[in-house]
Amino acid sequence: MGAPVADSDCTLVDLCIAAASQAWRGDGEILASGIGLVPRLAAGLAWRTHSPDLMMTDSESVLVSEPVPVGPRGDYVPKVEGWMPFRRVFDILWAGRRHAMTSPTQIDRFGNINISCIGDPARPKVQLLGARGIPGNTINHPCSFFVPNHSPRSFVERVDMASGVGYDDSRWAKGVRRDFMELRLVVSNLAVMDFNGPSKAMRILSTHPGVTVDVVREQTGFELHVADGAGETPAPTAEQLAIIQQLDPHGERATAVSA
């Protein structure tokens, strides 16, 4: 890993990608699913730097031997190494051999996320995708989240619908296994957070350059704790930046994060 670059040389999205790539550190030979542009680039960066045993797909149906660059591929042909249709993704995730990063529309202090709908689920004000695989992902294997627009509307006191599980004790019935779940990291456009605050509540690990703890708290709809020794999110190294550029050669990430 090279020396950190000056802040002015790195964009916010590259900072977020580098920070999010840390989520998969130490995961070993499991499926890294980065869903959406920034999570996908982060997973690819994790693989290319600290976690070369990770497995990834072409975001469709095959496993590949190296992360596939996003966007038009030119002469590049994905290096297929295995078959991973959707049914096998269930097999892998129920066995716990996966760590997914997704982008919720809402997230609360205990990590319950919402991608289903805004408003009362009985008659939503805004219908979104539906729960997709979030209930199964979150109860079976490590999950992390990337939120590109940190605000009181995305970081909410209570999600309108809990599409997945979190650390809120009141949602867990007696006898339900909790030991397979782990919500590891939340990266937003303002800060990096985890769930090692009091009672497994969300807390700040670092704030991005130029962002204060107070600003993050103002933009959060619940009481946000701060980890001892929380500092500034490290800028990506020159090596990381070069890899991100290789993984996103057309610069599709330029509009992926709110300033």
Added chain:
Amino acid sequence: MSTADVIGELRDGMTIGIGGWGARRKPMALVRAIVRSNIKDLTLVSYGGPDVGLLCAAGKVRKLVFGFVSLDVIALEPHFRKARQAGAIEVMELDEGMLQWGLRAAGYRLPFLPIRAGLACDIERLSPTLRTVASPYDDAETLLAMPALNLDAALVHVDHCDERGNAQVLGPDPYFDDLFCAAAAKSYVSCERILPTAAMVERGCVHSLLLDRGQVDGVVEAPFGAHPTSCSPHYGIDGDHLKAYSGSAKDDAAWADYRARFVDVDDAAYVQAAGGASRIAAIAHTIF
């Protein structure tokens, strides 16, 4: 069978499972035929795409059992959103894996299969018919008992069939089409081409033969029958068409116009309206 013959087998109030995934290999020719019919009050089970949206727009849906509805290249399905936001349909929202599990339970003639997905979140709370079960072994773990999703009929679209109903999928993902057929009292399969059995077998490895004839009650030849969804390797998702389709959710006039051009027409006229066979065959595969 013809498309019309399949519709003749369907009744008001049936539970119908639709194969494919999002905007991929959906039996759209059969779905459009339902829209043109008088059939109503359907319960749909689907990894939803424009199949769900079209049937919602046409007022055919009483209840939807789903994990998501998306056009893939356009994240949110406009007609489904409209129906939901108007409170026009009842829903059972599931985890994607729960839906698979319910189909498997039905196919195996089991009342339920245990699963962890859906516990400790609002999936369980919002569908009060879901029950939990305690493991009868020493662990005594509480599990969700995913009920069988028994279907009256399954509709799927594949590459090739023979006359008796053996079916081939050449694309890289079978999705859950075989499970939909296994869960259904009757399964109807549309295909790009009906081929003699030997000719079909020559076209792909034996793993591509997804459905056996015992699972299939009727075969319909419907070239480009998945359009505007993809049928890999033959054609990709028609993003331009889906954009126009999405625009049809704007108001009643836009929907009436879309319907007149693309739904209230026979299959041959549909292919022409969608730009013709050579245009559809040339639609590139989406890079995800």
